[in-house]
Amino acid sequence: MSVTIDIAGLPTERISFAPSPLAELCMALHALSQPAHHPGLASWTNATAAALDPGLADRLLEGDFMWRSSFSDIFMPFAGIPGGTGLPAPVLTEELDALDRMDDERFVMAALEHCWLALYNEGGGPSPLKDPAARAKALETAAARGPRQLDFSIRLLDDTAGVRVWLRRLLEDCDEAFFHETWKRIGPQQAADARHKTEVLRHKGLPAVLKEVSSALSVDEGLRTITADKMVNGSATATDPRIGPGLVFIPTHFGWPHLLVLHAPGWRPVVHYPLGSPELASAPGSVELLQRRMEALAHPMRMSLCRSLARAPYTTSELATVYGITAPEVSRHLAVLKKAGLLQTRRQGRYVQHQLDLTAVARIGSDFIEGILR
Template identity: 55%
Template structure:
């Protein structure tokens, strides 16, 4: 399985490596929300969490679904700027339907814009579905989605203030420490692209990135436990990240410029095997469908019906695979009101092997 970006006819100078303060802030917030995903950042997450003002900590909880399990697309800027303020200004210029669609993709475990559904800002059926899906994710998400749909302008201003307050509280100092390293990584990949070509630059960024060329054209292939494709008409942006490791995010939604966020080069970290290699190693112990389910369960808690819908299988099939994962001690289950939610037990999975954990989090 993979995500492919068609770059046929795209000049290589339109493939840009550049750091983004907004993307790195999104990664830092994710690390605070899911410290088990980032054991190498334990000292930073512990110290930063302890220093958060109670009001800011509470507000982060209200919005953490936008970066906890994955990333809202607006946190991966296609045109990185020098400062966070400039990137937030770019967000302010995004139209409401696009912004709200990106937010609801995460908070409602669905995508309105990628499935061609009408926006919940203008369509009553989509609005009811968004609210129902958000309610299944918990009261915080339900309240936030209701507020977003009722007054998107005020909700967007609230998000901007939250990100600005995070910048003042901890991220400005953090960005000062990491930005030079990220800029160096981006320059190195750009020079490699110029001297040795795109295939070499992609391989240097991540072993999960490759270039495919044949009679049908040229494609960037991102090795992930998900299937998707898009075409780059104007450019492709690659964002190096310190706080994003081990994740490899790809923005490939319709109407968005493709963006890839990759772990920047870090001393002391070993090679990460491809997903194909990891799947082969685990073939004797598990089932390919269950590996795919693990990708969803690693990012958040799902009900059986939500997991079935996200994976394209029936609810009975999902239930049978969940039973196997629970029996193996890989999944924890809890009840929230009338919903029974399942989630991957990351510390247990980590003991199986770092390659598998990095693959489901990639």
């Protein structure tokens, strides 16, 4: 599973690194609504939530599905305006102005992403603003998600202009309440990171800068396709003539463990990458490796073998004797564990001994959490 970005023919100068205050506000709101995803931000989330005006906190609940379980693309309006620069603005007010310039149909489809995800990512279909059947489907799907989603979706479709005014005022109030001071602290760090990665791209090339951005990102040898290792399938192109060529990388302090890839058709692709993530110290394995490890450990006999291999090194014949199975059967099970990177093997004289790699096994839990949240 992965999200791919077609960059064939894209000039290097059309690959940009820049901070986005609006995108970061989205991640801050997500951290407030899902503090369990971000234990490293506990001090900030606890203090900010405690200081929130109750009226503002209630208003945030009305639209939290736009940042709680998914991340609405309306927080990256620069990527969805045909003929625009394709770059975020340096201040929140200018990014909100860009959001105001987005046409109603694009705004509505992005805002309804929480209940319209499959159709949205496939590139459209009829607009629920104009097509009765599309409207009915949108409201049916929203109702399945919950009463608040349904109420919001009805408001959005019946009074798009009013919802746009409501959303801007909500985000401006968040800025006044807590985000302005937060952005003053982290904005310069993000700008510095963007400048650094721009220099790495210019002097060392795309593979080198992707390695710095995230271990989950890679590019093929021909520099035609960027792949993001995620538990979702999707694709985008950075050379869509409808929106203009370009690919933007945006840093975030609030994002880890999420690596977001905007890949909706008709939008410029955007990679929203976390700064200061633990993966810099210990890179998580790929989704494929994680799946292989979990499948390897799921077999009852291999689970039993692991009980012994966790305590001491064993040879194949010793394990065969302990568990009453043949040596070839043991070898087959050990081969699966070894392919999954869960065994350490060493030769001791005439014998080959195997032992479970406890560090690799211990990583599975955190790798799984990072994988599903990435």
